[in-house]
Amino acid sequence: MPEFQSNIxxxxxxxxxxxxxxxxxxxVHSLVELQAVLADTDxxxxxxxxxxxxxxxxxxxxFDGLVIKLSLHGRDCVAEDADAVYVKGMAGENWHDFVxxxxxxxWAGLENLSLIPGTVGASPIQNVGAYGxxxxxxxxxxxxxxxxxxxxxxxxxxxxxxxxxxxxxxxGEVGRYIIVDVTFRLPKVPTWHTGYGExxxxxxxxxxxxxxxxxxxxxxxxxxxxxxxxxxxxxNAGSFFKNPIVAQTxxxxxxxxxxxxxxxxxxxxxxxxxxxxxxxxxxWKGFNAGAAGVYAKQALVLVNHGxxxxxxxxxxxKQIQQSVMQRFGVEIxxxxxxx
Ligand code: EPU
Numbered sequence: 296m297p298e299f300q301s302n303i304x305x306x307x308x309x310x311x312x313x314x315x316x317x318x319x320x321x322x323v324h325s326l327v328e329l330q331a332v333l334a335d336t337d338x339x340x341x342x343x344x345x346x347x348x349x350x351x352x353x354x355x356x357x358f359d360g361l362v363i364k365l366s367l368h369g370r371d372c373v374a375e376d377a378d379a380v381y382v383k384g385m386a387g388e389n390w391h392d393f394v395x396x397x398x399x400x401x402w403a404g405l406e407n408l409s410l411i412p413g414t415v416g417a418s419p420i421q422n423v424g425a426y427g428x429x430x431x432x433x434x435x436x437x438x439x440x441x442x443x444x445x446x447x448x449x450x451x452x453x454x455x456x457x458x459x460x461x462x463x464x465x466x467g468e469v470g471r472y473i474i475v476d477v478t479f480r481l482p483k484v485p486t487w488h489t490g491y492g493e494x495x496x497x498x499x500x501x502x503x504x505x506x507x508x509x510x511x512x513x514x515x516x517x518x519x520x521x522x523x524x525x526x527x528x529x530x531n532a533g534s535f536f537k538n539p540i541v542a543q544t545x546x547x548x549x550x551x552x553x554x555x556x557x558x559x560x561x562x563x564x565x566x567x568x569x570x571x572x573x574x575x576x577x578x579w580k581g582f583n584a585g586a587a588g589v590y591a592k593q594a595l596v597l598v599n600h601g602x603x604x605x606x607x608x609x610x611x612x613k614q615i616q617q618s619v620m621q622r623f624g625v626e627i628x629x630x631x632x633x634x
Contacts, residue, residue, distance in 0.1 A: 296320050296329070296331050296332075296437070297320055297322060297323055297324070297328050297331075297332065297337075298321070299319050299320070299321050299335075299338070300319070300320045300321065301315050301318060302317075302318065302532050303316060303320035303362075304318050304347075305317050305320075305346075305354060305358065306364070306447050308346055308349045308364060309346075309350075309352050309353075309354055309532075310348065310349055310350040310352055310412055310526035310530060310531060310532055311351035311352075311354070311530045311531065311532055311599050311603075311605075311608065311610050312526075312531070312599050312601075313353070313354045313355075313599065313603070313604065313605045313608070314529035314602075314604075315354045315357050315358065315605060316340075316357045316358070317344075317357070317358045317360075317361075317362040318357070318358065318359050318360060318361070319327075319341065319360065319361040319362070320361070320362045321361065321362070321363055321364070322364040322366050322435035323363060323364070323366060323367070324363060324367065324368075325367065326367065326447075326475055326589060328355060328439070329363070329364070329365070329367075329475070329538060330440070330445065332356075332361075332363060333440070333442060333445065333557050334445070336337070338453060340360050341360040341361045341630065342358070342359065342360030342361070343360055343361050343362075343363065343442075343470060344358055344361070344362045344363070344490060344632025344634065345362075345363045345365060345470070345473050346362055346363065346364050346365065347365055347386065347387065347413060347417035348389070348390070348412055348413040348414045348417060348612045349416035349530045350412035350413040350417070350532055350533065351413060351417065351420075351532055351533070351630065351631045351632060351633050352527065352532065352631050352633075352634060353422075353532060353605055353608060353609060353612075353629075353632070353634070354378070354605045354634055355604075355605035355609050355613075355634065356605065356606075356634070357605050358634065361632050365386050365387045365414070365416055365417070366387045366389060367385040367386045367387040367388075367471070367476070368385050368387050368448075369385040369388070370382065370383065370384045370385065370393055370396055370415075371382075371383055372389055372400070372479060376482075376484055378482060378484075379480045379481055379482045379483055380401075380402055380480075380481050381435055381479070381480055381481075382397055382402065382478065382479050382481060383435045383476050383477070383478040383479075384477055384479075385415065385475065385476050386414060386415055386417075386418070386473075386474050386475050386476060386477070387414055387415075388414060388416075389414060389415075389417060389544070390408075390411055390413045390414055390415055390417075390418055390423070391409060391410050391411065393405075393415050394406070394408055394409050394512070395409070395512070396514055397433070397479075397481065397508075398508045398509055399601070400510055402481045402508070403481060403483060403485035403507070403508035403509075403545075403580075404432075404479065404481040404482060405433060405479065405481070405508075406435045406508040406509075406511040406512040406515065407425055407426040407427060407428035407488055407494075407511065407512075407515055408423060408424070408425055408430065409492075409512040409515045409516050409519070410515065410516050410519045410520070411423050411539055411567070412526055412533060415476075415477050415498065416475065416476070416477065417472040417474075418430050418477065419431075419434065419437055419455055419462055419464065419477060420462055420465060420474070420632065421459070421460050421461075421462070421465075422457045422458065422459070422460060422461060422463040423460075424460070424464050425515070425519075426486050426491040426492065426494055426515055426518075427488040427490060427491035427522060429455075429457070429459075431452065431455075431457035433479045433480060433481060434452050434455070434457070434477070434479060434480070435452070435478040435479055435480040436449055436450060436452070436478050437449070437450050437455070437474055437476065437477045437478065438474070438475050438476045438477075439448075439472035439473060439474045439475060440473045440475055440492075441471065441472055442470070442471055442472070442473060442474070443468075443471055447475070448471075448472075449477065450463075454581045457539070459537070459538075459567075460537050460630055473594075485508065486633065487511060488508045488511075488576060489506065489511065492518075493518055493573070494511070494515065494518070497514040497515075497517060498510065498511070498514050500512075500545050501513070501514060501517070503569040504563060521588065521592075522592055522593050523590075523592075523593060523596060524590055524592075524596060524598060527531060528601070529590075529598050530562075530598060530599030530600075530603070531597065531598045531599065531628075532600070533594045533630070533631075534570070534571075534596060534630050535595060535596060535597040535612060535629060535630060535631065536570040536574070536595055536612075536615075536616075536627040536628060536629060537570065537627070537628050537629075537630050538559075538567050538568060538569055538570050538571075538632060539549075539567070539568050539570060539573075539625050539626060539627050539628070540561060540565050540566070540567050540568075541544065541565065541566055541568060541625060542564060542565060542566070543560065543564050543565060543566045544564075545559045545566075545624075545625075546566035546568060549568070549623060549625075553576070556568070556572060556573075557569040557572055569594055570619075570627045571593060571594045571595035572590065572594075573619045573622075573623055573625060573627065574594040574595065574615055574619060574627075575591070575594040576623075577615070577618045577619055577622055579594055579615055579618070580592075580593075580594040581602065582611075584607065584610075585603065585607055586599060586600045586601055586602045586603035586607065587600075587603040587607040588598060588600055589606045589611070589612070589615070598612060599610060602615055609633060612629060615627075
């Protein structure tokens with residue numbers, strides 16, 4: 296049975312670097328340990344928070360319950376057919392290391408998702424995405440521990456109800472399932488996605504003549520390093536807001552008044568707007584309120600310059616939401632879990 300610790304600072308367990316204590320804390324290294332922790336009579340009724348990389352959370356108060364840090368490791372090719380290989384990563388694997396491992400094995404598919412912070416087990420919750428690819432595009436199935444029954448279950452793609460930065464794990468009985476491993480289907484004949492934003496230009500600038508998972512991954516890493524802060528150097532949780540999806544008719548009205556506004560048409564008469572652009576237009580880029588701030592190179596990212604509290608970051612986020620609502624009449628929603 297792993298050891299329960301009490302009153303542990305969560306500062307090093309969330310990429311915002313917010314310093315709040317957890318009443319109880321435990322790190323689990325195997326499924327057996329996880330099951331033992333969940334069955335513990337003293338801990339059973341306490342509020343529970345399962346942490347992967349802590350890269351998609353804003354902690355605004357002490358956590359008065361049990362924090363479980365999932366450190367389940369391992370990765371393997373579990374099956375192969377004529378068209379694809381199936382690779383499984385345990386939940387605690389670092390996402391970027393997992394992606395790089397698949398590329399080193401000669402498999403393609405996950406390259407556009409290089410350098411996204413977080414873990415393999417957290418990737419389906421958000422359906423992480425970048426540069427024209429979402430995790431769901433390569434997802435095969437996952438194993439989760441159902442905390443209600445104590446049993447392991449397999450969830451196929453349809454059951455996960457993936458959407459833009461969304462899945463079944465963010466709705467209904469949040470926290471019921473603890474993801475323990477994820478399997479991806481990587482097609483043997485890859486499709487390269489280089490049409491998004493600056494990817495093509497980056498490849499050309501880098502003198503890339505042959506497209507492969509390695510060269511695309513490198514280009515994506517170069518773009519991300521230029522545009523997004525490294526959480527080990529500057530506290531952040533990636534995009535703090537989701538790009539809002541509005542009716543195409545509303546987008547048309549806004550576009551007529553703001554000709555430079557990016558609009559990405561979606562299905563069913565909807566359009567996605569760029570939250571970063573909206574926030575930037577409201578003048579927030581590079582703004583600081585004490586140690587909380589808006590990243591100077593990307594308005595969608597809130598940062599902790601050191602010592603910012605969760606409420607300070609959250610208060611800045613609310614001011615940004617209000618100003619975007621006032622100026623454009625558009626609601627922008629936070630992407631991370633706010634606790
Ligand atoms: N823009 C601005 N000012 C800014 C930021 C963006 O004018 O400060 C404009 C850009 O010029 C561009 C548009 O807004 O025309 C969109 O910007 P960008 O292509 O950089 O992407 P994004 O919409 O800001 C999304 C994801 C990122 C992902 C990138 C690349 C969301 C919420 N964010 O950002 O994901 O890396 O596309 O695919 O969907 C994350 O989720 O944590 C994340 C970093």
